[in-house]
Amino acid sequence: MSKHFDLIWIGTGQATMSIVPRLLAAGKKVAVIESGNFGGTCVNTGCTPTKTLVAAARAIFQAGRGDNFGFSVDNLQIDFEKIMAPQKRNRGNATSGIEQFLTNHQHCTVFKGRAEFVDDKSVKVNEDTISAEHIVIHVGARPVEPELPGIDIIEWLDNEKLLNLSELPHHLAIVGGGYIGLEFSQIFRRFGSKVTIFERGTALLAREDDDIGEIAEDILVSEGVEIIYNSQIESVSKGEGVDKINIHYTQAGEPKTLAASHTLFAIGRVPNSDSLNLAAAGIDTDNRGFIKVNQTVQTNHPHIYGVGDVNGKGAFTHTSVNDGEIFWDHYSRLMGLNDEAPELDRTLSMRDTTYSMFIDPPLARVGISEKEARQSSRSVLMATLPMSRISRAKEKQETKGVVKIFVDAESEEILGATVFGTGGDEIIGVFAPFMQSKASYKTFRRAVFPHPTVGELLPWALDDLTQLK
Structure with missing residues (x-):
């Protein structure tokens, strides 16, 4: 079969369900190509299953801390099959839901198989060759395979x-x-x-x-x-x-x-770009195989976009989704679907580094770290607050960790924050929109947080800003 579409979407990572429904709602004819399970890494082998296991592990750990709170749980038993069942169920439900939505939509045609470029507007899947005016590559990355004797x-x-x-x-x-x-x-x-x-x-x-x-x-x-x-x-x-x-x-x-x-x-992880026959389309990659993109996630061919882990600009679900938003801002304006002011269009440079590591307690960061602040040419102020000084952490008996906040001494903008401790994965989101606004930290200082929470002392910590040397 040879068929022409408005857009070909290769791979179904986390940007897919944020953006493809918008394309379909706009009446665009979209071909979606997936060679494996729908939903990408997060749904199948990343966030969804692993954070389900994190929750199970925390429940077990908390039960074992009974002595700290005045109770005991005798003969705690682990049923590994039951522990693993929810994450298998969750990822199964998620991937099947995505596949069903795409397959059943009148404007979407799903192709199951590996995509290979024929030229910069045509892609082959199994025995079918399809073409489109625009193409989005969203094929993600995979674990590095060890190369060792034995x-x-x-x-x-x-x-x-x-x-x-x-x-x-x-x-x-x-x-x-x-x-x-x-x-x-x-x-x-x-x-x-x-x-x-x-x-x-x-x-x-x-x-x-x-x-x-x-x-x-x-x-x-x-x-x-x-x-x-x-x-x-x-x-x-x-x-x-x-x-x-x-x-x-x-x-x-x-x-x-x-x-x-x-x-x-x-x-480590490597991009899945090596299976796409990118050379046939003349798409540029770097020496690690990541697809090169500009500020609006366009490749060296303006009608082809690289979104998510495959472009090397982020290795997280939220950066993948944000890549999709960047694509949408650019594409929708190009197609006359966007009536917002151009200055609201997102670009890669507008994105602050943001992530969490979900050990317990979690590590969360946005913007620069202390190491990066010290290497910067800017004049940076830092405030620190040990978790052991926060009442809510003491009440929960979870006092390991630290808070760090970094401020530009001249512009008064908050440049970054690290929250390593209980609740840090949720608290860090407070800083992200504030940093986008580029408002003075003094505005943040005036904010009132509810008591008793882990975050309530964040404004107060700014009273102790000191110059990094």
């Missing part, structure tokens, strides 16, 4: 395979001390697994401030997670008994071996 003879895990386990690991070894590795380390330690993290560097979360990595280490180690720093994995081999995998590594030049029942490799 890797082909063991059953190793990535974050996707881990979610399909039917048995609780006796000993889970995790290669990589980043966000994915740390989240799973705490989840499975709380489920009852022995957990060991291998980190190549000297600290966790190397991109964060030093004290943030130290707090993360304190939280995990206090719960029984083992961390092996300065470690380089050399090879793997089959073991015996319950710990059926041997991990051979060097630490400070000394060869060592650790036996584990399961091994998770959380060593």
Whole structure:
């Protein structure tokens, strides 16, 4: 079949259901191509399933803290099959709901299969070649596969395979001390697994401030997670008994071996651009395979857009969705569908770095960190507040963590904030719209937060702004 559409949408990551319904409502004929499960990483192997497990792990952990609150839970039992069932159900419901909506819409034609460019306006899917005036590439990224001697003879895990386990690991070894590795380390330690993290560097979360990595280490180690720093994995081999995998590594030049029942490799992600035959369309990528885009997520062909993880401009659901909004602002104005003022159109440079890491308590950040502030040429003020000084944290007996707020000394704009502690993943959203407004921090200082909450002292913390040296 050869058919022409207004727009071809390749991949169904998180921007899909934010933007495609708008296109369809505008009467555009859209072809949607998906080679796997609908919904992308977040729905199938990321946020939806993992945060379901985070919730289960927290419930188990809180039950075990009964002595702190004056009660006890005797003989706490873990049913791993029941623990895993909700996340499997949630992702199944989400992906089927997306597929059904798209398949049943009168203006949408769904193609199941791998997309390959024929030229800059045509794409082949299975035996069909389709074309369109505009194309959106939204194919996401995947876990990096380890390249180690012996890797082909063991059953190793990535974050996707881990979610399909039917048995609780006796000993889970995790290669990589980043966000994915740390989240799973705490989840499975709380489920009852022995957990060991291998980190190549000297600290966790190397991109964060030093004290943030130290707090993360304190939280995990206090719960029984083992961390092996300065470690380089050399090879793997089959073991015996319950710990059926041997991990051979060097630490400070000394060869060592650790036996584990399961091994998770959380060593990064690569874009799924390599399956698209981009060369046929002349679409430019960088040396890591990310599709190059401009401020309005257009590729070197203005009618082709790169949205989400595949463009390397963000690796989160919310940045993927925001990419979609940027596309919509540009495309809808181009098509005469946008009657807002041009200055309201979003661009990549308007976006502040924003993310959370969902260990418990969570780490959340928006804008710059202390490390970045110190490297900046701007005159920056910083306010800090330990979680141990916040009444709500003390009432919950969850006092590990810190708050940091960064302000431009000249413009008085808030440049960033870090909230590492209970409720931080929700609190950080307070700063995001305020930073977009570029208002003076003094306006923030006048805000009244409800009591008792973790956030109520954020305005008061600004009374102690000091110059970074």
